Amino acid sequence: xxxxxxxxxxxxxxxxxxxxxxxxxxxxxxxxxxxxxxxxxxxxxxxxxxxxxxxxxxxxxxxxxxxxxxxxxxxxxxxxxxxxxxxxxxxxxxxxxxxxxxxxxxxxx
Amino acid sequence: xxxxxxxxxxxxxxxxxxxxxxxxxxxxxxxxxxxxxxxxxxxxxxxxxxxxxxxxxxxxxxxxxxxxxxxxxxxxxxxxxxxxxxxxxxxxxxxxxxxxxxxxxxxxxxxxxxxxx
Numbered sequence: 698x699x700x701x702x703x704x705x706x707x708x709x710x711x712x713x714x715x716x717x718x719x720x721x722x723x724x725x726x727x728x729x730x731x732x733x734x735x736x737x738x739x740x741x742x743x744x745x746x747x748x749x750x751x752x753x754x755x756x757x758x759x760x761x762x763x764x765x766x767x768x769x770x771x772x773x774x775x776x777x778x779x780x781x782x783x784x785x786x787x788x789x790x791x792x793x794x795x796x797x798x799x800x801x802x803x804x805x806x
Numbered sequence: 807x808x809x810x811x812x813x814x815x816x817x818x819x820x821x822x823x824x825x826x827x828x829x830x831x832x833x834x835x836x837x838x839x840x841x842x843x844x845x846x847x848x849x850x851x852x853x854x855x856x857x858x859x860x861x862x863x864x865x866x867x868x869x870x871x872x873x874x875x876x877x878x879x880x881x882x883x884x885x886x887x888x889x890x891x892x893x894x895x896x897x898x899x900x901x902x903x904x905x906x907x908x909x910x911x912x913x914x915x916x917x918x919x920x921x922x923x
Binding site: 698700731733735737742743744745748749754786788789790793794795796797798799800 | 840852908914915
């Protein structure tokens with residue numbers, strides 16, 4: 698049950714795009730289409746952004762998108778806004794358990 | 807309003823026990839439910855889940871044999887019994903609802919558990 702690997706940090710200017718990777722194995726990310734992404738602001742509970750690799754819950758802006766190739770999933774935030782500055786976590790089903798990523802801090806320059 | 811409210815956290819000595827509760831409101835309590843924890847300044851870690859009728863439970867290896875998840879559907883309440891607590895169990899514990907089994911769509915605000923002598 699090792700954590701999925703994410704880059705510690707990412708950044709971009711307002712209006713730009715940033716992509717965060719989430720690397721696992723064939724036992725988690727690569728084996729199931731159950732990757733989710735969460736946004737967490739300081740002192741707040743996480744918020745679901747993406748589920749089942751690329752689906753967006755109602756209310757989540759379309760500038761958040763998800764994809765997967767092999768053992769690596771990705772979250773892209775297009776048209777960066779100041780309020781997108783937060784920590785982002787991926788998660789994946791891993792067969793009777795769920796594993797989170799190590800987290801990525803996104804800074805809006 | 808859809809809401810999850812945790813309670814039961816606190817300071818406990820190593821080897822001690824605590825029981826966390828999570829009261830659900832604003833929705834029918836027939837969802838998979840989970841506990842997720844976050845140590846201070848650290849990332850999210852899945853702890854345990856339970857199916858809709860409480861017959862299937864799963865645990866992270868780090869808590870297996872020490873923690874027990876349960877639910878009372880009549881009271882719309884989720885529980886986590888934590889025994890043999892260790893310093894590394896110190897964390898904010900979130901109660902979480904999932905759509906399907908894996909998409910955590912509703913989170914509580916968390917209850918803090920501190921294990922220290």
